[in-house]
Amino acid sequence: MEITSQQYKIIEPLLPIPRGNLKISNLQVLNAILYVAEHGCKWRGLPARFGRWHSIYMRANRWAKQGVLDRVFLALQENDVINIQVDHVSLDSTAVKVHPDGTGAPKKNGPQSIGKSRAGWTTKIHLVAAGANRAVAFRLSPGQAGDAPEGRKLLKSLEHCGWEGTSVIMDRAYEGDETRQLALELGMTPVVPPKRNRLTPWEYDRELYKKRNEIERLFRRLKGFRRIFSRFDKLDVVFTFFIHFALIVNTLFSVNRP
Numbered sequence: 250m251e252i253t254s255q256q257y258k259i260i261e262p263l264l265p266i267p268r269g270n271l272k273i274s275n276l277q278v279l280n281a282i283l284y285v286a287e288h289g290c291k292w293r294g295l296p297a298r299f300g301r302w303h304s305i306y307m308r309a310n311r312w313a314k315q316g317v318l319d320r321v322f323l324a325l326q327e328n329d330v331i332n333i334q335v336d337h338v339s340l341d342s343t344a345v346k347v348h349p350d351g352t353g354a355p356k357k358n359g360p361q362s363i364g365k366s367r368a369g370w371t372t373k374i375h376l377v378a379a380g381a382n383r384a385v386a387f388r389l390s391p392g393q394a395g396d397a398p399e400g401r402k403l404l405k406s407l408e409h410c411g412w413e414g415t416s417v418i419m420d421r422a423y424e425g426d427e428t429r430q431l432a433l434e435l436g437m438t439p440v441v442p443p444k445r446n447r448l449t450p451w452e453y454d455r456e457l458y459k460k461r462n463e464i465e466r467l468f469r470r471l472k473g474f475r476r477i478f479s480r481f482d483k484l485d486v487v488f489t490f491f492i493h494f495a496l497i498v499n500t501l502f503s504v505n506r507p
Contacts, residue, residue: 251280256501263321273300281305289475313490322493335379337416339464342375347480359484364391375399381463382503384496396422416440418461
């Protein structure tokens with residue numbers, strides 16, 4: 250899989266002007282990052298066809314520190330080519346095992362959302378998706394963090410983002426009163442089944458709830474990238490860089506996908 254010139258044109262104006270090794274274009278760098286993300290290899294393992302690996306690594310590292318892909322991801326949310334009108338979003342999380350390369354090093358500067366759960370050292374990706382091809386927002390937490398509190402933080406980040414009037418599909422991990430009330434305060438309709446021990450259960454749109462599989466399919470696409478399926482990076486800024494990259498690539502490849 251490689252990003253084509255046509256797909257690249259969608260995000261080309263959003264990327265910085267290359268500096269340093271000008272022989273390597275931004276498109277070459279993106280496809281080199283795609284290779285690393287897909288195969289989970291180290292930067293030194295890049296095939297020679299991409300150019301000097303150190304030059305690619307330095308540009309990718311610079312982009313990560315400057316939040317370049319964060320801005321590209323946000324810009325794509327408003328791109329007329331990408332933007333899709335939907336009547337619902339889905340909220341869920343998935344756990345990622347942390348590779349031994351990603352553990353330890355407590356003196357590293359920067360947040361490290363890594364915690365010990367029953368599955369060992371893990372990181373959770375909390376995500377809001379609009380359909381199976383488009384992510385709206387995400388955040389990281391240590392593996393032992395609860396879904397509902399982190400989900401509420403993510404929902405609060407959507408305030409004033411134009412998602413009022415939509416339904417938010419959630420599983421029973423988010424059926425608490427506080428989470429449902431927050432969704433209502435944000436102008437969204439919670440679609441979540443009550444737990445079986447609820448004394449006063451509520452009705453919910455069962456047909457719409459079936460679309461919760463959309464976010465599961467998006468997680469499946471994300472975990473097709475080995476650098477996301479297993480966390481190799483100690484710092485959140487680097488792991489987040491690969492998540493943003495995978496979401497951007499998924500968006501670019503879904504433009505003409507039915």
